[in-house]
Amino acid sequence: MAKLAASSFILSCVVLFFSSISAVADEDKKVYIVYMGSLSSRADYTPMSHHMSILQEVTGESSIEGRLVRSYTRSFNGFVARLTESERENVAKMEGVVSVFPNKMLQLQTTASWDFMGLKEGKGTKRNPSMESDTIIGVLDGGIWPESESFSDKGFSPPPKKWKGVCSGGKNFTCNKKLIGARDYKSEGTRDIDGHGTHTASTAAGNAVADTSFFGIGNGTVRGGVPAARIAAYKVCTSAGCPLDAILSGFDDAIADGVDLITISIGGQAAANFEKDSIAIGAFHAMAKGILTVNAAGNNGPKARTVSAVAPWILSVAASTTNRGFVTKVVLGNGTTLVGKSVNAFDLKGKKYPLVYGKSAQNSSSSDCQKYPEYTGLCVYSCINKTRVEGKILVCGGDGGVRLAKSAGAIAVIFKPAIPEVATIHSLPASGLQAKDFESLVSYIESTDSPQATVLKTETIFNQTSPVIASFSSRGPNPIAPDIVKPDITAPGVEILAAYSPDAEHDTRQVKYSVLSGTSMACPHIAGVAAYIKTFYPKWSPSMIQSAIMTTAWLVNATGTGIASTEFAYGAGHVNPIAALNPGLVYELDKADHIAFLCGMNYTSDILKIISGESVTCSQKNETLPRNLNYPSMSAKLSGSDKNYTVTFNRTLTNVGTPSSTYKSTVVAGHGSKLTVEVMPSVLTFKTVNEKQSFRVTVTGSDLDPELPSSANLIWSDGTHNVRSPIVIYAVTDDSSSSHHCHHK
Incomplete structure (x- = not known):
């Protein structure tokens, strides 16, 4: 399988939280925490906007990309930023700033990337145990190792009554109350002999297993995002690859079996038209049944237009680093x-x-x-x-x-690797x-x-700048639907330690836990976050969960130049699980919206039937532009000849926060040439929960750089919630898309 795994191709493990903010690559800048005391009670105060404006003022830069690391906006006021010494002194003198002090590394003794993201086990993290136990994650991958401690059913109650699946894992394969289902589509049994499926399943929903490591490296507790959730394994891949029919069968069964969410770390070398993309088709049916599909973006970066998970009804995941890494010295x-x-x-x-x-x-x-x-x-x-x-x-x-x-x-x-920032496992000292x-x-x-x-021997370090997008992570723009930003989000996908198949090692060693890297590893992190949200809001639709994850994301840094370092590398940003649980407002979509979107892309009725599975007739004069899909991000691809341009986006927000609330809009500059953004109305007032309010965004600008998109961030804030959407305007020539070939990511 073409994937980041095994031997010299295993792109490898591990993680942590508090110090996503470590030392910067620029020697003249350091990471500082700017503490601003209590949150202002003013109704018109938006903390994140204030933090961005402070940085813009003190740095003299219209774009603070790479400067703002994180904002604190819920319990107290402040932010983390990369500053020179003179900038630090100027910030310290500003009104409202209580103190500015350098960041220090706190080394949490765990292997869990979940701690890095702020979703800490047993440390004040809000949980809903009964609903988590009722949540079923369908894993479409290369099988699973049922004997792993990560899938032990000790302490579990019987499977949820809604479960309609079977345990058809083959010879010597047994399910339990944790691993409640197994299906195989290649007559080889569902047992994982490759390691990949076991790794992804345990990352999403594996039990907490203490004292885990790879031969002492990365020792700590390994766990998934929702340890109490159930897992159903659908083996759609073999050593030869992942056939399209098997993938569609996996979707078909998973939907009927009653899973709540699907995670699939599989895709093509390049994006395929939706009607030829089995994952897009399967995910469309899942979406129609209220099931979110989370899909890895691909490992073909940093080149532009390499993202393969591009359908708007799929949550597409890029891979980024954590503050923890592995180094091996040569003397x-x-x-x-x-x-x-x-x-x-x-x-x-x-x-x-x-x-x-x-x-x-x-x-x-x-x-x-x-x-x-x-x-x-x-x-x-x-x-x-x-x-x-x-x-x-x-x-x-x-x-x-x-x-x-x-x-x-x-x-x-000793060698010069193709991807030098990633630690890999080898069969001899390397x-x-x-x-x-x-x-x-x-x-x-x-x-x-x-x-x-x-x-x-390998040493563990805790002082690397993060999160930073991995160079291998596939980039946009979206080659199939140019006005939809893909990938959508990024999550830890570099050097992740998780459960593994003892049969999978390519040397004499056998291990129960191993280190892998790839968007395959990032994908189940987002699946775990989505499942976590669903345990509190079981009736939320896939689009509501996707919106909550995207609009609460952290800003991140991307490696490379041009398109490789923009929203086309990381989408809305780095996942923030705790904030995603309380988004305030969400962008909702349903099946009809997606069909209107496809009509706007001029799909024929025959092709629409392939995708949706039913007869659809688009109106002769379809008014729905793809860019007006009610998506959490906004993007428009323009002709390079458009010296001056005006673009509009229509959006609708649904209130899922405080019943009576007022949100004010703020626009903050991003990359490229400056955009002029007008939001009408600029203030949205909600009186009830689930109330909807619409608005229009008008973007004007000139002189688009074909090598660098122009962007901005639209933030709706009520003083507590900050609902952020990236706006991206670009002009890039198309590459012809190649045929779809299934492979692990």
Whole structure:
């Protein structure tokens, strides 16, 4: 399966909360907490807007992207920001600022990314145990390992009465009161022999399991977002891939079985038209039955237009970092220490071994090596002379040599990885070095008669800037529906420790918990958050839950430049589970809205029937522009020739907060050229819960940069709730979409 997992392709584990705010990459900026005392009781006061305006004033920058880390708006007033020393001094002098002090790292001793997101177990987190126990998450993946402690049914009551599924897991497979259902679509049994399905299921809803680690690395308590929820496993993937028919069968059964939510970390190399996308079709039917589908965005970033989960009735998830990471140091013979990335549990006890690289390991008789001399540095199999590698540390200029190092008799391997910020697991001591450090290593080898080194065991660090979007996470714009921003949200997806299949290791080791990275790992985090919200609001529709998650998200940083560093990398931002439980207002959508949206995209009746499963006739003059779908974000793709432009968006908000409340709108600048945004009406007054109020957003601007979208944030605030929607205007040429191929993400 093409995925981020296993061997040199396992992009690996772990996490934590309070310090998503660590040291910044910019040496002249540090992370400071700006404390502003109690919240103002003024009706017109909006904390987040105030925080943004303070930063804009003190930095002189219209966009504070990358500056504001987090706002405190519920129990007290304040924010966290990246500031220079002079900026810190100026902020401290401003009216209303009580104090400004540097952030410190608090190391929570747990492996749970849920703590990083603020959803802490047993530490004041609000729970609804009876409803959580009644919640069923359907996992469409590569199966599950039923004996894992993460799926033990100790203390569980019988399955909910609404459950209509079966346990058809195959030979030697048993369900229980936690893992209540299993289905297999390839006659191999539902048992997971790959690890991926077990990992995603436990991340969403696994039990809390203490003293868990990968051979001592990342030791702590592993748990899912809703540990009391039930799991139903639908094995739609095998080692050969994930057939479209199996995926549709999984959706069909899961919906009929009575699941409350579906998480599916599967997708194509590129987005497909909705009528050819089995996930989009299955998710449409799930949506019509009140079931939200959460789907991984893809692992083909940071290139633009690589996101594959693009339907608006799907919650599409990008992957980002936490404050916790793994590093593996390399110590050279001259005492120099280079810091690399891997998950290395092997202990060389500090003993140094000879280094071999390039021509020193070359197979001189290989025609490939003679024809392509660059192969020698990359450790291509046909160019390696095993007798020159045995008993030494092999140095490779790419990932390829990692797989052959052990078979060639190497003691360890040091390499330059394709994704240098991610720690991976290997079958021998290994460390992946950033380009600069790898160049230093090569220089040392070439300038030393007998170069030596050792690879140390992995260490855990807690001071990395986060959340930052992973470079591998797929980006927008949306190649199928250009006026819908995708991905929608980001969640932890780098170095996540969760349950695993003991049969899945590619060396002699067997483990019950392992470290993986990918949007596959981010997806079940959002599924867990969605299930958490549903335990308090069981009658909320999928769109209400999606809106609550998106409009309460944190702002984040994205790696890369241009489109790769904008909303097309992270959507609305980083999930904030606690805030999502109290969004104040939501954008609601139903089946009819989505059909009108498809009509607006000029889909024919025949194609609409494929997607919706019923006969649909669009009006001859359809007035519904796709950008007017009542979505929590707003976007418009324009022609690059539009020097001056005006774009309108129509939206409706539903009050799910205080019965009598008044929300005022504020617009804060984002990326690119400045947008002029008018909101009419600018104030919305609600008298009852579930009351709806409509508004129109008019955006004007000029000189769109084809390489960088222009954006802003619309915030509706009643002084307690901040309902934020990104607005993105862009002009980018289309890439032709390729065919849909199923694979794990």
